[in-house]
Amino acid sequence: MGADKFDPNFTQNVIDATGPNASARTREIIGPLIRHIHDFAREVNLTVDEWMEGVNLINWAGQMSDDRRNEAHLLFDVIGLESLVDEITFAAAANAPDAHTATAILGPFFRHDAPMIPNGGTIIKNPVADGIVTYMHGKVVDSLTAEPIPGVIIDTWEASTNGLYEQQDPEEHACNLRGRLTTDENGEYGFYCLKPTPYPVPDDGPAGKILKMLDRHPMRPAHIHLITTHDEYMPITTQIFSSDDKYLKNDSVFAVKDSLIVDFTPLEGQR
Template sequence: MRNMTETQLTDVVVERYASTPDARLRYLLQTLIVALHDYVREARLTETEWMEAIQFLTRTGQMCDDKRQEMILLSDNLGISALVNLVSAGAPEGATETTVVGPFYVPNSPQREWGETILLRETDEPSLIVRGRVVDCQGAPIPDAGIEVWQTDSNGMYDIQDPTQAVDNLRGHYRTNAKGEFLIRTIRPTSYPIPTDGPVGELLEATARHPWRPAHIHAIVTAPGHRPLVTHLFDAEDAYLDSDVVFAVKESLIRNYAQNSSEEDAARFGVSAPFWELETDFILAAQD
């Protein structure tokens, strides 16, 4: 242990983890140690800088609770979440692409009936009807698939951020019919800034980056025998598509909204005209 070089120290630390029983955990830890040690050597990191990093991560953890996940927010803003998604998704060609889940997912969203709205407040805003099918990669419909959706309200905040919103506002869990079809009623999403009142906000300010995400609807789509799909539906007209603060936009997930002024169509969907329409299919890959 005495008089070790920088590289020898790394070798010794890696060797100390060589007896980790779980092979995958052993590989993950040893690879992480090598990468971190390489970073320290390459950056010539000082003790003061490392202590600042430790304090930053400590504050990040302290910001987390049952409604706020600052660690996920940090992962998103460093592009780690997007990179993990890219290297691990592995969906076959033709399946809907995945993207990050984000820090504002809440499990067990309430079940919504066919075409029921997820907006739990009165509004004069035009409704948005999202409809389509859940199908497999061969185009066959998948009946009774689950579609869980969530989005911000018009003020750019999720219900768990905003005490003025009803619990489960703009969240809901739908199911497809026998033809694999679904019908969701909501409002058109808006672009919004991520929270900047914590360590992630400090990082954005220090690096002169904006905090904005392009307008989108989150969706998790599940069905027996198929891979779960975590994805977004992005608004094609949004100004932040090319500078999403969490690097989650994929070209195939950008959608166009159409305005419908037909009173007949509005009555069919139980909304007022004019309203917005978004037609999209979710294509699920078979479970390995």
């Protein structure tokens, strides 16, 4: 190796070991990934003990993950990777003249089996004394024509006032604060939910360990999740944030966007 501290050809040899049947996109992703990981290890002079600590952290995330909790997903969230990928994926659309509603991360607590509810119905299955019942409503329109889009399925979910999503809470009703509904002929939708409240992401696993190591808090600002889907349109995954939340500028997963911050205002009369 002469005067070189590291074999200058080592990383390229690893990349070149990729077989001929690997797809072009696989090569495009994995080659730079290997290069950046190797450069990172050299830059910080990563030790064997530190390497094993990282391996154990990833193993721990896998061991904690199940259909109720995706710890690996959360681990990447707290280092901002999902929010960055969201930015990259939707950057072109966000800068277009006909820009649609801004996207936001999916997060680790989405479920595919939320029940259908009627438009104007409720996702509250277990009322809580400290919850503020809220009527959330809106209209889905074509970003090019501004014409309403009927038949859009809106999948929504939120945490309860105790800071837990229903699958985290063994005492909670199944699919409480989750539901799917369809926009009407005018593209309009509405449903009763709880006014979102801030909550901590689970910090008893690898993600929490990273937060503690970095002297960071685990709090997420008050928000509710939405996914819109329609056979003729691209889906949109987003979150709506409450303007009165103190964590808007310091979200533990870096997901807040200014255009997604709204005022939750008291409803005049009874809907």
